Amino acid sequence: MNQSRECIECKQIINIGYELCQICFDLKSKEKKYGRCIECKQINMGENWCQICNSKRFQQEFNNWTSGNNDVDKFIKNIQLSAKNYYQLLEWIPYERFYKIVYVAEGGFGKVYRANWKDGYISHWDTNKHQWRRHSQNRNDFVALKSLDNSQNVKLEFLNEITLHIKVIEDKLSNNIIRCYGITQDPNTKDYMMVMKYAKLGSLRNVLVERRKRLHKDKKKLYKMNNFNLDLYFWKWRYKVRILECIAAGLYKIHRKGLIHRDLHIGNIVCFRETTCITDMGLCKPANYNELENNIYGVLAYVAPEILRGQNYTQASDIYSFGIIMYEIISELSPYHDVAHDPYLAGMICKGLRPKFNIEVPPLILHLIKSCLDANPSDRPTAKLLSNKFQLWLEDLNKYIKNIEDQVESIKVEFIKQIEEAEKINNSSSASNLTNKLHPEAIYTSRLLNFNNLPEQKNSDDYYKNYHNISSIEYSDLHRKLINEAPEFSWSSNENVSS
Ligand SMILES: [Zn+2]
Ligand SMILES: [Zn+2]
Numbered sequence: 001m002n003q004s005r006e007c008i009e010c011k012q013i014i015n016i017g018y019e020l021c022q023i024c025f026d027l028k029s030k031e032k033k034y035g036r037c038i039e040c041k042q043i044n045m046g047e048n049w050c051q052i053c054n055s056k057r058f059q060q061e062f063n064n065w066t067s068g069n070n071d072v073d074k075f076i077k078n079i080q081l082s083a084k085n086y087y088q089l090l091e092w093i094p095y096e097r098f099y100k101i102v103y104v105a106e107g108g109f110g111k112v113y114r115a116n117w118k119d120g121y122i123s124h125w126d127t128n129k130h131q132w133r134r135h136s137q138n139r140n141d142f143v144a145l146k147s148l149d150n151s152q153n154v155k156l157e158f159l160n161e162i163t164l165h166i167k168v169i170e171d172k173l174s175n176n177i178i179r180c181y182g183i184t185q186d187p188n189t190k191d192y193m194m195v196m197k198y199a200k201l202g203s204l205r206n207v208l209v210e211r212r213k214r215l216h217k218d219k220k221k222l223y224k225m226n227n228f229n230l231d232l233y234f235w236k237w238r239y240k241v242r243i244l245e246c247i248a249a250g251l252y253k254i255h256r257k258g259l260i261h262r263d264l265h266i267g268n269i270v271c272f273r274e275t276t277c278i279t280d281m282g283l284c285k286p287a288n289y290n291e292l293e294n295n296i297y298g299v300l301a302y303v304a305p306e307i308l309r310g311q312n313y314t315q316a317s318d319i320y321s322f323g324i325i326m327y328e329i330i331s332e333l334s335p336y337h338d339v340a341h342d343p344y345l346a347g348m349i350c351k352g353l354r355p356k357f358n359i360e361v362p363p364l365i366l367h368l369i370k371s372c373l374d375a376n377p378s379d380r381p382t383a384k385l386l387s388n389k390f391q392l393w394l395e396d397l398n399k400y401i402k403n404i405e406d407q408v409e410s411i412k413v414e415f416i417k418q419i420e421e422a423e424k425i426n427n428s429s430s431a432s433n434l435t436n437k438l439h440p441e442a443i444y445t446s447r448l449l450n451f452n453n454l455p456e457q458k459n460s461d462d463y464y465k466n467y468h469n470i471s472s473i474e475y476s477d478l479h480r481k482l483i484n485e486a487p488e489f490s491w492s493s494n495e496n497v498s499s
Contacts (some may be wrong), residue, residue, distance in 0.1 A: 012212035038127060048086025048124035054080045057125060058131075067092050072183060072192065075159050079166060086123050088166050091182035093117070093195055099186070101145065108192075113145040114198055121181045142198035143181065147191040161195060164281045168253050176250030178270060178277040199270030199277065204243070204325075205444070212332055212436060231404050233423040234416075238397040240329050246276035247391035251322060252383035254278070255315045262313050263446055264321035265302040266328060291391045296449045301335040303449060305375055306459035316377035319437045322386065323372025327355050327470070330365060333436050339475055340441035343490045346451050349374075352460040354471035360425040363467060364393075370470055375457040452490050 006011050007021035010027075014021045016375065020028060031043045045051040066211040067073050072092075079090040098115040120137040148158045165180040179197040184311050186193060201207050247269060268280035296307055304320035307313060327372065335355040339345055345353075354373050355382045357366075364397035374380050381389075396415045403410040412420070416485055460471040 003303070009269070016416045029375040045089075049083075050125075051082075051084055054083070054125060065092050065094075067183065067185065067192075069192075071159070075162075076183065086121065087169050087179065087339070089122055090162065090166065090180065091122070093119075093182045093184045095184050095187050098143075098145070104144070110147040113147075114142050115145055115182075115194070116141070117143045125143065135452040142340075144196045144198040145184065146196060147166055147189070147193045152305065158192060158194075161281050164278075165260065168257055168259070168281075169424040175275050176246050176277055177253060177281075184313075184366055196279075197277075199272055199279075201271040201273070204266040204269040204271055204276065204329075208266065208328070208332065230420060230423060233419065234397060234401055234404070237419050238394070238401060241390060241394050241397055243271075243276050243329055245387070245394050247322065247325060248277065248383060248386040248390050250276075251318060252387040254281075255318070255383045260313050260315055261318050261321075263298050264318055264325070265299045265444070265446075266325055267299070267444060267446075269325070298446050298449055299451055300341045300346060301355070301444070304377065306377055308346045308449065308451060309350060309454045309457060310352075314377055315383070316380045319372050319383065320377075321384070323380075324355065325370050326365075326369050327357075330361060330369075331355070331357050331359065333358070334438065334442065334444065336475075337436055337438050337442050339439055341443045342385040342441060343451050343454075345475075346449070347454055348473070348475055350454045350457045352463070352471055352473045353475055354459050354460075354473070356471075357469050359424040360429075360468075362415065362422045364415055364418055366467070370463065373462075373470060375459045450491065 003016050005016055006012065006016075007014050007024055008019050009024040010021060010023045014435055018025075027043055030045060034044035034047055034049070040050060040053055042052050043051060052493045058077075062077060067076070074093050076090050080086070083089045097118050099118065100117040101113050103111065104114050116139065120135040120141070123135050125131075125134050126133040143478055148161075160184070162180055165177065168177045169179065178199070181195045181197070184193050184195055185191065251261065251264070261278065263280060264278070268278070270277050270279050296303065296310070298307075300308075302321040302324045304317040307317050322443055328335055333355070336345060352375065361369075368381070368386075371379065371381050372386075393415050396413050400410060400412070400416050460466070460473045462472055466472050
């Protein structure tokens, strides 16, 4: 039997059941969505974006600017020629186009500044004025300037990081990966800098710390109110599920492109009022990338046990990091905040130790965290599954909260019932506390983590039978002291300096 036919547009042979080949189908849907260019009549590739006309326009300007470095020039030019929408565009931005440049923070790899950009990013070609139309900036619109250490020589990593940003951002909706507008150069240090969207609320770590302080105050108030208001808890859960939904969606976008982030933790997730974005893709590499050096670089608490033991990064090791982030957002505690982040902790994690909840958590949430933190990488869920799950839970919460606001009685789905049950228990027990006093050796910045002699990774024996916490393995300080006297696992060298 004949299982194929011709594409009605290009006559290419395709599978039966379809009218168009994939290429023609994509073009048709682009035409429907973006229309045709009024100048050359070709199909627009993005909103107000004719790739053919725009790449000619950029080409005509190639002689009007230079970064002073051939590689950087070539890199930017290529991206300008291949941009299919303004989101994928990159510009050389002279440093004098920025003003009010303020130092913000030292990142894992370099410094971050906040600045105002006089021009704003290009949104489309203005056919009446015959010039680029830019997104108008006001005093409160900031960009982040991120330098990479030793980028004068334009290390490959610098350009790699930018390429990845552009590769992952496919359209306007990809707003869970931070936008990169271009490259500039500090005239004094000669360091190249990435020009990026500035996250007003800072990193997720800052947001959680601020929230903890506020909750501490509010909690006293809540006690005074004397009656337990369950509706408030649903707001809290919506807030948390929304953040997790954004991170899972961003991670899915990275994984869908065959990439691995490799350094996912709350310090390189940034928050805006409307969304949460993954950033710091400097270590992000294709899944088939051959690891030349065996250095592990990261934050111990977020690194999967198999990676601590020197195995190669996989997408499943990113999922483990996501599991820790999930724990952190739900528990409002930093993972392993009360112990030293040393080789002993690394060894305990391999033996099945996981962070502990001191509150009751809905079983659906607890089970998902457990599967992300499973010692066996192949038993962890995919980013796609996580993203879908959080979307559904967010819908459940939105629906339920809307019904509360409209004072409509609604049927409670399982997720809502579980939140209610858990919060009733938490409210009646005084056990839950929000103290997050950090051990002086609990370190949450990325550093080299090379260990010797770590044991084979495993789950606690009752891992999936225990419904109250992630793992039943206890951290014992006494044991640590014994180990320290006769070190079983250790740093492999003296490189364990925090950066
Ligand atoms: Zn076709
Ligand atoms: Zn055109």
